[in-house]
Amino acid sequence: MGSPLGEIMRPCSIAIWGASSSPMKMGTIQLVNLLESGYPGRVYPIHPSEKEILGLRAYRSVTEVGEPVDLALLVLPTRVVPEVLEECGRAGVRRAVIVSGGFKESGGEEGREREREIANIARRHGIRFVGPNCLGVLNSAVPFSTTTIPEPPMGGSIALASQSGAYTAMIYPMLRRMGMRIHQTVSVGNEADLDLVDCLEYFLEEESVKAVGLYVETVRRPRPFVEAARRLARVKPLVAIYVGGNQAGSRASLSHTGAVAGDDRLYGGLLRQAGALRASDMDEMLDWLWALSTQPPMQGGRVAVISNSGGPGASLAYHIERAGLEVPLFSSALREELRGMSNPLAYTGNPIDLTFDTNIFVFKELLQALFVSGEVDGAVIYGIFGSDWFVNLRKRFPGIDGFVDQLKVAYPEFLRGLAETARGKPLLVMSFLGQDSDAIAELGALGVPVLPGARRCASALRALRDYAVLREELAGTTA
């Protein structure tokens, strides 16, 4: 790897300050979560008096460890951060994550001075660091997570860099509920050293990262940011949210990361120039990233809607058209072909309305015909359900257990076929079902995003189209 952030994201050993035998300390919580995240490397708790912490031998100082320490994780009161950083420098530790707050973000000159101080210490010793005032990092490829929130849904191919720690960690439960996974996150905090630009450069090199999301409150180095972002966006999609651009938002940002936020249009322009798709909020950014990290860019604006239910079909058609895409009426030849596959009450124009039909297997055949026809550039399906739907029936008809068990085998196979059929063109699924539905969980595992609403599907399709257009534009430029 070689890049400073690359080394922080793949440490073979971690020393942690601030953990103790007291369960309610932030450092302890982060050590517990680190251990529970399955981190395979060596962990050295550093503590002035305790001999053992969470079953690990504790050291009075990092110099005592006697083994190489790749990463220092500091979860300490503000005032002791400088001396510990000095100690790290003397002990040859060259990478750190400084979780501690109380620096620039606290507003006063004192905090700014403290931040300059740690930056100077680090520079003197050649230490590169993330923070201060951050939640740390997560990398599924190691795996490890230093955040305060338990049970990150690791995996997938989405990376996030965020000026809000919450947005890299507190979203885990929502991701899990959606069936999404998160591959890497960096909570950059006050960016006293490594910043969003370093994250962009690092994520560009990470092959397993397929889409990158940014939560931005300020861009401290506009020109390098735009350059790094454009280089990245030429290869993989970049999405950003910016909320500092009005009165209330900028006041909030100032108190949060000590960032002086800029005008909304100014930042809108900067992000556009950077080749980033701008999402309005975290939920929208995650929807887009899910689609962008799993589906190919959409090479045209024509979308097929397949539904076994009128309302969702009509809603999808409406929102897709409203998003500036097309829901073209199919040719009579294609409609005829589709009619041969569906039930007599079905409408095969576009949206295809199968009317309520428990035979979901027809979706695959329809999708195949649509994608082969060349009449559409992407598709969205409503109406896939799993064996959970039989919950009441099984109570009253124990005899159908065998049938449902067969479906439990047939569904995943069908869904794999469906995902396979879609290869080359984007496919989204709209469903109100959750991860307790085996079909929905399987779709997520197969890399097919499932979103619970027509507008959200349309918005994600739009992002897939926008990225295709953007990438073509960027390909024609030199920087």
Place this chain on the structure above:
Amino acid sequence: MGSPLGEIMRPCSIAIWGASSSPMKMGTIQLVNLLESGYPGRVYPIHPSEKEILGLRAYRSVTEVGEPVDLALLVLPTRVVPEVLEECGRAGVRRAVIVSGGFKESGGEEGREREREIANIARRHGIRFVGPNCLGVLNSAVPFSTTTIPEPPMGGSIALASQSGAYTAMIYPMLRRMGMRIHQTVSVGNEADLDLVDCLEYFLEEESVKAVGLYVETVRRPRPFVEAARRLARVKPLVAIYVGGNQAGSRASLSHTGAVAGDDRLYGGLLRQAGALRASDMDEMLDWLWALSTQPPMQGGRVAVISNSGGPGASLAYHIERAGLEVPLFSSALREELRGMSNPLAYTGNPIDLTFDTNIFVFKELLQALFVSGEVDGAVIYGIFGSDWFVNLRKRFPGIDGFVDQLKVAYPEFLRGLAETARGKPLLVMSFLGQDSDAIAELGALGVPVLPGARRCASALRALRDYAVLREELAGTTA
């Protein structure tokens, strides 16, 4: 009650056609779900040959039942619907739900003729009915549900009337995931007899219904619709979605309910005149209905944001201001008061940023001070979490079980106090946590909406403000 829909929604006995010993028939599925929904009335399956269905005595015809039948539920092939309706008429059954499709929505003259035929039969016998081409009804107050989807999350105070069956039933899993409940739903289908206007009139009279949502593809009786809607909106909030207003949406609607959809702006104007708040999609409508059914209308535009995390706080501030509301900077006196309650790193302007703090109990004190101050009209809180957060800590520190058990008692009490403190002014909570968090589940039970995003919270607050303004406008009118 007396109104035809009121009688359909509270039947003491139901005869059902189309159920049999075959588990995969739609009629069987609806009977199973009816029984599983806890329906306390008598149920009479009608079947030409079977003697017993699902443990219930079956009858060859409704005349054989020999007891009064309040409601006929028809889940039959299209062609036999007329004769069964005739039979109902002769047997004195006066209320029906016709689930069967194949009428006007199928597009041809034949379907339209069939629909006229059943309307005529019904009129001749004084039968009032919902449908055809619908999923039926749900009423938590009975309780009963006739839909094809299992496990409706019954309760709450939201009622839906929908020209899409899916949108009254397939949303159950999403509602459950959100912690929402649904009080009553009517899937109106083709509206050959009872329509949205009847639903509005019925919901107006239902005291337990606190907010009403409509999914509209067409308004068949515009003037009565506007009048009924305005009467309702004067007393309780009304939200509607309309997706038929562009090319793709109108094509979909036509194939779905045989409804000729109108221009988007035309319908926008109609809904505005009707006193309905127009949501863009089902998810937004549900967010609004949750807020509107549990929170008072917001009497001004000033919102307090309380967060223990910078990103969500800044996002809330940004989106609330963007939604046309205010996030006013608090007076110095109030800021001073708030500072006394929070930790030294906190910012108490607005948004209040407590920085990461595991003491969530402070929220109540802060909220109290804010609402007493008179400086805000509503509030949104980010940062409430439950005992589930301790999952990893408990694995490593079994000693804290006792502490967590104490929290399990203290949290609900605190949350009750919080909900109590908010009385009179709207309170929303933003959280990415789900129903597996005891705190989040408790908030839902206490009638505090929890939404997983800043934009969604801002949008729901805006709906609370819009309804306050609208209700004042409507109060000054006579019709």
